[in-house]
Amino acid sequence: MVNVREFKRACITSARLTEGRLIEFRLADDVTPNFHQGLVAYHDHTVAVVCPRDLAVLAVSKPRTIAFVDGARESGPLIFVDVPALAAALAEQPGFEVLAASELNGPLDAASWPGVSAADITYWGPVTLGEALFNYWD
Numbered sequence: 001m002v003n004v005r006e007f008k009r010a011c012i013t014s015a016r017l018t019e020g021r022l023i024e025f026r027l028a029d030d031v032t033p034n035f036h037q038g039l040v041a042y043h044d045h046t047v048a049v050v051c052p053r054d055l056a057v058l059a060v061s062k063p064r065t066i067a068f069v070d071g072a073r074e075s076g077p078l079i080f081v082d083v084p085a086l087a088a089a090l091a092e093q094p095g096f097e098v099l100a101a102s103e104l105n106g107p108l109d110a111a112s113w114p115g116v117s118a119a120d121i122t123y124w125g126p127v128t129l130g131e132a133l134f135n136y137w138d
Contacts, residue, residue: 002056004036010058010096011038011049014089018042026063028053032136035078039063040086047083049090052133055115058096059104059134060086078134080104104130 008025015022015038023046026037037048048063061078080101091098108129110121116132126132 002036002051002053006095007036007051007058008038010090010093011040013093014049014086015040017089017092018083018085020086026065031138033064033134034137035134037061037063047081047086049086050078050134051096055133056096057133058090058093058098059130060090060101061134076136077128077131078104080130099129099133104128104133108132 004027011025012022018040020040020042022038023041024039026039028034028036034054035050035052037050039046039048046063048061050059050061051057059080060083061080064078082101087098087100090096105128108121108126108131110116110118110132113129113132120137121132124135124137126135
């Protein structure tokens with residue numbers, strides 16, 4: 001389990017270092033999704049720092065709604081984006097690995113990610129690494 005306090009600290013520190021502003025945490029406290037988000041606002045856009053509950057991995061994506069909205073929950077794959085300055089600041093935070101959009105949008109090599117359940121991979125059939133690490137599976 002990822003320490004939520006450490007995730008929050010990494011988001012706040014990285015936002016500050018990149019002249020962004022941490023505006024919200026969206027913590028996954030139900031079965032789905034399996035990831036937390038820290039929303040960082042810049043003058044012209046907002047991005048989400050995402051972290052799976054069970055792996056010390058960080059990435060940057062477009063923000064997603066976690067709570068139910070109109071009886072449904074967003075459940076499609078995240079859209080990963082590259083924000084080089086933010087990724088560099090996140091990489092300076094101890095205890096986390098930062099993955100780029102190109103890695104997350106690339107193929108899943110299950111052997112490289114033993115923390116992802118083989119049964120989930122078989123059942124859900126993720127194609128990309130991002131789909132396997134950041135998902136809405138139940």
